[in-house]
Amino acid sequence: MLKIENISKSYGKGSVKAVDNIDLEIKSGEIFGFLGPNGAGKTTTIKMIVGLLKPDGGKISIDGVDVWDSPLEAKSKISYVPDNPEIYDKLKGIEYLNFIADMYEIPKEERIKDIEYYTKLFNIEHALGDIIGSYSHGMKQKIVLTSALITNPDLFILDEPMVGLDPKSAFNLKEIMRKMCNDGKTVFFSTHVLEVAEKICDRIAIINKGKIITVGTMEELREHAKEKESLENIFLELTE
Template sequence: MLKIENVSKSYNKGAIKAVDNISLNVRPGEIFGFLGPNGAGKTTTIKMIVGLLKPDEGNIFVNGINNQKEPLKTKKIISYVPDNPEVYDRLSGMEYLNFIADMYGVSKEERLKRIEKYLEIFKLKDAVNDLIKSYSHGMKQKIVLTAALLSDPMLFILDEPMVGLDPKSAFNLKEIMRERCSEGKSVFFSTHVLEVAEKLCDRLAIINKGKIIAQGTMEELRRQSENKESLENIFLELTEK
């Protein structure tokens, strides 16, 4: 579903190597966790996957489509929720959802069903006709998540999706992620909440200083580490070497 081949990205004319020759593969029906300390290269990698940044080297394929050569085709089959969503504050929640549905060409019938479903899950029905500028941070996160799910993406990409969510909404999001993967779709997400990643992900990759230092299932990661008790222990050991 997602294939990253030898991808690198530098800033300041090559002075800062944000991502250094990384490769990974996310399979259909898989929840893939992308972990790393602050500044490790997670968000830069995600922005290259969704087409907001161009890699200096390497290729990225989404469902076999090169995202640099055919960007519109890849954007039609992915949805992206950034770590700090920027929303149109002067639209109501419903206007924003319809705008996103229009952008993806979602039919009236399908959008109504999906809007109804996710507004109920995220408890936004009473606020959906209010202006987004009146929303709390958590409500904005939930309206962005709802919008991202309207196109029923093959690849759902999230950068720190649990930040700002109340416990019930975080639980519901995890259930949505599992549901999508049971349908053969894929989820790729970064998080600092290692307990969530350990319980939720089929496979994981750890990036540090722009390089992937470990990837695989939890069992495979344990074999690469001396301290095998938890993902937190494995993460700290590998990133502090």
């Protein structure tokens, strides 16, 4: 579903290499966790995957479609939830959701049903008539999650999705992610909440200083780190 081949990204006239020749291949039907310390290259990688940053070199394809050669076709297959919900503050919640639904050409009957379902699930249905500028950070996160989910993406990409969510909403999001993958779709997400990654991910990659240092299931990561304890212990050993 997602193939990353030898991509790199530098800043400051090449003096700072944020991502350094990484390769990843994510299959359909799996939840893939992308972990690393602050400044390791996680968000830069994600922004290249979704087409917000152009790599200095390498290739990214989504379901066989090159992100830069066929951007509209590639982006039609994904939804992206950034680490900070920067959205249109002057729109009402329902206006924003309909705007997203229009861009993805979602039929009226389908969008009404899904908007009702996800807004109730995240407990924001009462705020859809309010302008987004009046929302708390957590409510903005929920409206962005709802907008991403109503598009029914083949590849769901999230950058620190649990930040700002209350425990019930975080639980519901994890259940949604698992159901999506059970239906053959793919989830790729970064997080600092290692307990979440350990519980729900089929495979995990750890990036440090722009390089992938390990990829695999929890069992494979334990073998690589020679560490039989938690993901937290494995992460600390490998990134130190």
